[in-house]
Amino acid sequence: MPDLSLAAIPGDGIGTEVLPAAVAVTDLALAKFGKTASWTWLDWGCDYLVAHGSMMPTDGIGVLADHQAVFLGAVGRPDVPDHESLWGLLIPIRRAFDQYVNLRPVRQFDGVPARVVQPDGARIDLVIVRENTEGEYSELGGRFGRGTPREFAVQENVFTRTGIERVARYALDLATTRRGQVTSATKSNGIIHTMPFWDEVVAHCAQDYPAVTVRKVLIDALAAELVQRPHDFDVIVGSNLFGDILSDLAAATVGSLGIAPSANLDPEHRFPSMFEPVHGSAPDIAGLGIANPIAAIWSAAMMLEHLGLGRVAQVIMDAIATTLADPATRTADLGGTADTALVTSAVCTVIERTT
Ligand code: GGG
Numbered sequence: 001m002p003d004l005s006l007a008a009i010p011g012d013g014i015g016t017e018v019l020p021a022a023v024a025v026t027d028l029a030l031a032k033f034g035k036t037a038s039w040t041w042l043d044w045g046c047d048y049l050v051a052h053g054s055m056m057p058t059d060g061i062g063v064l065a066d067h068q069a070v071f072l073g074a075v076g077r078p079d080v081p082d083h084e085s086l087w088g089l090l091i092p093i094r095r096a097f098d099q100y101v102n103l104r105p106v107r108q109f110d111g112v113p114a115r116v117v118q119p120d121g122a123r124i125d126l127v128i129v130r131e132n133t134e135g136e137y138s139e140l141g142g143r144f145g146r147g148t149p150r151e152f153a154v155q156e157n158v159f160t161r162t163g164i165e166r167v168a169r170y171a172l173d174l175a176t177t178r179r180g181q182v183t184s185a186t187k188s189n190g191i192i193h194t195m196p197f198w199d200e201v202v203a204h205c206a207q208d209y210p211a212v213t214v215r216k217v218l219i220d221a222l223a224a225e226l227v228q229r230p231h232d233f234d235v236i237v238g239s240n241l242f243g244d245i246l247s248d249l250a251a252a253t254v255g256s257l258g259i260a261p262s263a264n265l266d267p268e269h270r271f272p273s274m275f276e277p278v279h280g281s282a283p284d285i286a287g288l289g290i291a292n293p294i295a296a297i298w299s300a301a302m303m304l305e306h307l308g309l310g311r312v313a314q315v316i317m318d319a320i321a322t323t324l325a326d327p328a329t330r331t332a333d334l335g336g337t338a339d340t341a342l343v344t345s346a347v348c349t350v351i352e353r354t355t
Contacts, residue, residue: 002038003030004307007067007272011045012085013281014291015073021344022296023071025319026304028351029312040067046077046085055088061096064272069303072276073296078283090276094132097271099264100163101170102130102240103302104247104278106230108254111325112334114230116253122231124254127178129171129235130243132264134163135194137240159194159239164201170267171237172209178234182206184216185238185246198239219246226250247278256333258292259324261299263306275303290339292331294320297347319350 010019023039030037042063044056055075057063064070070093076085093099108114108124118124140156168184175182184202188195199216206214217225219242226233226246230253238246251260260278277295285291301316323329329346330336338346 003035004037005067006037007040007042007064007070009042009044009070010073011075011281012077013074013283013286015281017289017291017340018277018293018296019071019073021293021340022300024344025297025316025347026300028348029316032315032351032354033312044089045075046080049080049088055085061092064093067272068307069272070274071300071303072274074277074279074281076281091137093274094264097266098133099266099273100131100133100166101265101267102132102243103263103265104128104130104260106250106254106260109321109324112255114254116227116230118231124230126230126233126250127174127235128243128247128250129167129174129237130247131163131167131240134158134160135240157194159197161201164198165205168202168205168237171235172205172212175212175235176209180212181234182212182214183222183233183236184214185219185222185236185242186216187219189218223249226253251278256292258331258333259294259298261295261302263302265306273306275299289341290332292333293340293344294324315351315354319347322350323347
């Protein structure tokens with residue numbers, strides 16, 4: 001009987017290229033430790049929507065619930081409105097399984113030049129902890145007076161004490177295992193209700209962590225600081241939207257979104273967590289075989305770590321670092337000429353040689 005039962009949803013665009021690559025790497029690394037995974041491949045996504053009228057079947061969440069984790073590629077196709085593809089698959093999964101932390105590490109790998117000017121010896125190594133089930137990603141609101149000159153849209157933000165507190169405590173706990181610094185992204189000067197509430201709850205939680213330095217920074221200033229000195233950040237906690245935007249920005253500082261992983265976590269392990277590259281379906285390069293598989297491979301390592309297989313995850317992370325250190329095994333987004341297959345086989349070769 002396999003040791004792991006995992007659901008794989010390649011989704012759309014380059015998701016269908018990077019996910020099989022990362023699954024191959026995962027199987028190889030597991031085999032090194034005498035372990036196996038059984039993968040349930042699910043063809044959900046925009047093609048499924050066109051064929052069946054929905055992004056996943058009506059019992060989709062129930063199907064996923066029978067697995068230990070979900071591994072997702074990417075969601076989106078140019079002829080399908082983005083809000084339909086996201087709200088038909090990715091976001092319902094995050095909510096159904098109360099995956100309230102979206103963990104997005106950003107790391108500068110040896111040899112991969114940073115995109116920002118760095119002082120000598122500085123290294124970028126930060127983690128974004130994004131609130132993942134509420135905030136600006138709310139269903140409350142609507143469109144009114146459609147097609148009339150008075151048409152308007154209302155979008156309510158939802159911030160609950162429980163929602164803020166649990167993500168703040170996750171970030172604070174994480175900081176105690178790292179460099180002990182949390183930056184809280186806010187906009188409490190301009191957003192009059194939700195952001196002062198966010199600040200208040202984060203400050204309240206911080207009282208229980210005297211060893212952690214907590215700084216609240218307005219999102220606009222934080223974006224500038226992240227470009228100017230990303231190496232100064234340790235853990236950044238932000239709302240659903242702020243965390244999403246900052247993680248793309250931070251990933252760009254270390255090279256590319258092509259190496260940015262994420263974990264949608266239910267930290268309490270009540271439900272399956274979901275692991276996905278931060279990048280989307282990238283229709284401009286889909287089908288060319290040149291997508292960077294590293295974000296998906298790193299996401300797989302995060303999945304193994306979450307499932308208690310930290311040693312297997314470490315073997316994958318070491319193989320990623322070795323692969324990225326060699327310019328010949330970097331994809332175009334990092335200035336290289338390697339394709340998806342070459343990078344994947346380079347990672348596999350390093351894993352095979354690992355003793
Ligand atoms: N890897 C899944 C994907 O397609 N992500 C792109 C994206 O924009 N996701 C929205 C979100 O994370 O909120």
